[in-house]
Amino acid sequence: MTKGSDLLVAALEHEGVERIFGVPGEENLDVVESLRNSKIQLVLTRHEQAAAFMAATHGRLTGKPGVCIATLGPGALNFSTGAAYAHLGAMPMLMITGQKAIMSSRQARFQIVDVIASMKPLTKLTRQIVSAASIPTLVRDAFRVAMEERPGPVHLELPEDIAGEEVEDVPMVPIHPIEIPVAHRAALDRAAEIILRAERPLIMLGAAASRPRSTFGLAGFVRRTGIPYFNTQMGKGTVPGGTNSTWERLHCLSAITCMKPSTRPI
């Protein structure tokens, strides 16, 4: 037999999670106890918003979701800005929040906020966990959704009675790599035709060029075409080599400022 919170922590370990950032509450105490017996480090922050910013930045820098934890109501709502930060910034992140028991309700509506609904516009996926046995599947799916293009935040709500629920041991879902398809030949031919006709071409490197998986291929394209490039604010640095290759330095025009060429800034 195993309990819900142990399954959650085992599923996170299975995904290679090393740290969880956050501010636990009473409704997370089973999870905290399971973390105590795991290899995962619990990193306390002094506000849930900071924990979410840290988890999102983990996703941004590594391509693997950062994980953060908070309690129900006030804790969960303090994740909101971090969720939006990850959602707009395409940073993979998993937020875990507690909730009062769902099979009984001894405290009536005390502290209960519909967190799932509040997370809906701020995440790629938000789910309440309603049985301990479903945890390995839900965690695997949450990681898949968070990492898949376009990456972003996902949210799982673990009510305290489900965290404490004892069930038969449940196996983890095996993880395999997923390769993204390469562009269709027709699309490449059409794009090539336009590039061959261009008289004053420019390359722009945008936010998605900064993804850890993207850097491969960018510098090669710039070098092989000889077309000058510039970056958006979030695409800065994506063509590496500036330290030892004068070529990239010579072809980088600049990062643009984000000002509309108009009489007043937008």
Next chain:
Amino acid sequence: MHEAVDKADLIIAIGHDTIEKPPFIMGPKGPKVIHVSYSPANVEQVYFPDAEVVGDVGPSLELLADRVEGKLPNAAALLSLREGILGRITDRATESRWPPTPQRIVHDVRKVIPADGIVALDNGMYKIWFARNYRTFVANTLLLDNALATMGAGLPSAMMASILYPKRRVMAVCGDGGFMMNSQEMETAVRLKLNLVVLILDDGAYGMIRWKQAVDDFPDFGLKFGNPDFVKYAESYGAKGARVETLDDLIPTLEAAFTSGGVHLIAVPIDYSENMRVLVDELRSRMPAAAST
């Protein structure tokens, strides 16, 4: 840079995500745009590409380069603009005015951060200056948020970078407004024994909004505040604090902070009068045609 965009007849937009403020505006007269990314382009009033190459970006670009390599006599047509653009970036970068200009601060920060060092920005006026003037050599070494553009993420994002890359220099650059929104995390940073330098650009105001207020010809009202003594504030957390009082002290103070390790809070005043001159007046005079859009 707007100059180059204005003259281009084709922009190959790699990985553009329209959550960023529009880097260029498409109109009925062009330029032509090819969108290369993991997913199709969102259709926007200012972004509606002529062709799309959708798929894994790296391998797709290799196949695209195979088709055009060696057949592009006009490839470098716009390269001649480079000198002018870089000249404007380095303009006033070493000026010794006090309080320092944003250009000077960007210049001095770049001097103490090696190529693989990471600068994590909060949100404020200085973000535009770093985006414009801070040259990057490695992906994800200037962490800025041009998507939600929230205040308060500078310190936490720098802390995460410091945890992941303990051997690289990591600096948070925050305004006094954004820093104070999550400054309690100084305790977390000290408890985790991180190596981290937090540079606070102190203008005693929500400076970007105050600037926009001025650009829009509103009177100066309602956006100034007071600050704690940042040196004592740092020390109360068990971090080290310093206030830069002269221009010559900026680089040595930053350098000493990185050398000694631990968490450092360094406050420096900033002169934002350059905002109007460079970001409004100069842009307007260089781009008279665009000024009416």
